[in-house]
């Protein structure tokens with residue numbers, strides 16, 4: 001009997017950078033133990049749902065733990081990203097051939113080079129990333145050679161949303177007082193490993209105090225994600241910040257073995273504002289972490305293309321407490337919306353103008369917002 005030979009080359013082990021010792025202000029996010037969502041004990045299920053509800057309504061961000069990945073599996077995902085983006089195994093020719101062409105496609109597919117976005121006057125971004133969609137994830141020509149041996153790990157990781165996101169959407173359906181599988185069955189896209197969403201491996205280069213100063217201490221402008229849910233593996237470099245209800249930016253603290261979750265605009269629209277998309281950004285990191293690369297691994301879950309962004313008026317919650325239709329003439333921010341867009345139309349509009357330099361600044365409660373026009377309405381994103 002032939003002996004199976006493992007031909008997958010070993011990866012350089014990932015070692016998480018040390019946490020900062022800087023005295024910075026963190027947001028106090030709640031932790032949801034995902035393993036308890038389907039507990040056989042009713043009181044446990046209720047307890048985790050109530051905590052989730054508070055996290056969504058009050059913070060807009062939360063930590064997930066016990067979501068089905070060991071620390072070893074998490075570190076392997078970071079090691080794969082490190083292999084491609086830090087260790088230099090993706091060739092310059094591959095970077096050129098696979099460079100994303102989102103202005104043609106409305107999707108971020110492929111390699112994003114450093115220095116693509118204007119962060120501030122004379123300062124370009126410091127970020128490289130590789131982005132996978134269902135249709136390209138399993139297709140060799142769309143991948144650099146260095147990632148092909150690990151594609152099964154990447155596909156397996158992406159299938160995680162079938163477990164994690166399904167449970168998140170179950171609790172969000174419950175918040176809307178809809179049947180518990182409603183959002184998973186009717187809204188979440190299901191084609192391929194991550195539906196119409198995408199998977200991103202991202203690397204922020206080490207930075208300097210001078211660069212941070214020139215960039216206004218921002219590495220990625222404030223924004224809302226456009227999709228349903230965003231699932232990020234927690235990592236130690238302190239830079240992700242959330243804009244609180246008090247209009248203050250606070251850091252998201254590292255949670256070893258955890259995942260950071262936030263909601264996107266599709267959920268905000270269809271929930272009539274009851275499930276808000278949270279504003280976040282990537283700031284410069286504290287000086288004691290500036291020499292380290294910042295790797296992030298994220299799944300961006302998306303709706304089916306043809307889902308209408310109209311509020312779900314069948315929801316008893318919306319019927320009882322009211323709702324905002326962001327595309328209804330007369331609603332604040334509506335300019336000339338003639339039709340409610342689909343999730344695909346919204347996605348394409350948002351992707352085509354992501355991370356552009358602020359054009360029209362509005363200041364509210366001391367926060368500067370970039371006012372942009374999409375599909376008939378104004379969207380405010382904090383700078």
Ligand SMILES: [Fe+2]
Nearest residue numbers: 223224225280
């Ligand atoms: Fe984001």
